[in-house]
Amino acid sequence: MQFAVLGSGSKGNATLVRSGKTCLMVDCGFSVKETEARLTWVGCEAQAIDAILVTHEHSDHCKGAGAFARKYNIPLWSTRGTAAVARFGELADLRKLDAEQTLALGDLAIQSYPVPHDAREPCQYSFSDGKTRLAILTDAGCTTTHMEQLLSGCDALLLECNHDHDMLWDGNYPDKLKQRVAGQFGHLSNAQAADFLGRIDTSKLRRLVAMHLSEQNNTQALARLALSEALGCDMDWVQHAGQDEGLAWQTV
Ligand SMILES: [Zn+2]
Ligand SMILES: [Zn+2]
Known part of the structure; x- marks a missing residue:
């Protein structure tokens, strides 16, 4: 299984997951033009995308989803x-699809699962090709034991690290926004x-x-340090995966 991130953050999100002959795009939070440009960075043809899976309606996840699906005649799931x-x-x-559902699309089995976030019916996804399991978890204000059970034992995890607690609370966001971001239906610190x-x-x-x-309330170093300390790894x-540069194809 392989994945690439076209961009990640509050200005736009899109992630590609592929295995065998199947290539899926999770979210399309960039304009069609921007998505096309970013697809060329990773050498992926729009026509090669078999389906778009949207996580929720916030514009950083679905800004270009409808228009992109229309232009390239791609099925869109939400x-x-x-x-x-x-x-x-x-x-x-x-x-x-239901917020909690299993689904087979070509060579990939998909599991959607619900997350606590301030959207109408948000979900996130995990993918399996029979050998390898990859899970995406972003845009969740907190985690649940159900999410722990679903994501346990995965081979690859794309995990939200939205903010550093102190940077958020010491920063310039209005109080209401700080409370939203840090709240149970906001984003993972x-x-x-x-x-x-x-x-x-x-x-x-692996x-x-x-x-x-967050571009204002976090740094790459703080996020990576926190995760590495939890795992005891380097x-x-x-x-x-950055907002501007994303992350090139990775093999799991
Ligand atoms: Zn988001
Ligand atoms: Zn969101």
């Missing part, structure tokens, strides 16, 4: 709640992400990527 509010526009092939790692089985973990970092082993 929960009913997300579809109801996401403004995808008229889509020939909009497919609904470095410490929450590290704590989550400490509570799941990481014995098979790739760990810090995702969705900080350099923990990868990071």
Whole structure:
């Protein structure tokens, strides 16, 4: 299995997961033009994408999703709640899934799972090709024992490290926004992400990527340090997917 991140953060998110003949895009939070440009960075043709899976309606995850799906005639999957509010526009092939569902698309088995986040019916996804399991977890205000069970034993984990607690609370955000970000339906901090790692089985973990970092309230070094301390591994082993540069194809 391979994955690449076209960009990660509050200005836009899109991640590619592929195995065998199947290539999926999770979220499309960039304009169509920007998504096309970023696909060329990683050498992926838009026509090679078999489906788009949207996590929730926030624009950093679905800004270009409807238009991209329309332009390239790609099926778009989302929960009913997300579809109801996401403004995808008229889509020939909009497919609904439950926040918790298993699904087979080509060579990949997909598991959606619900997350606590301030959206209508948000979910995140994990993928398996029968040998390898990759999970994405971003845009969650907290973690649950259910999420721990689902993500335990995965081979690759793309994990939100949105903010450093002190940088957020000492920073310039208005109080209301600080409370939203740090709240139960906001975003995972470095410490929450590290704590989550400490509570799941990481014995098979071969790739760990810090995702969705706040440009104001976090640094790559703080996020990677927190995750590496939780695993007892070298900080350099923990990868990071940036807002501007994303992350090139990685093999799991
Ligand atoms: Zn987001
Ligand atoms: Zn969100």
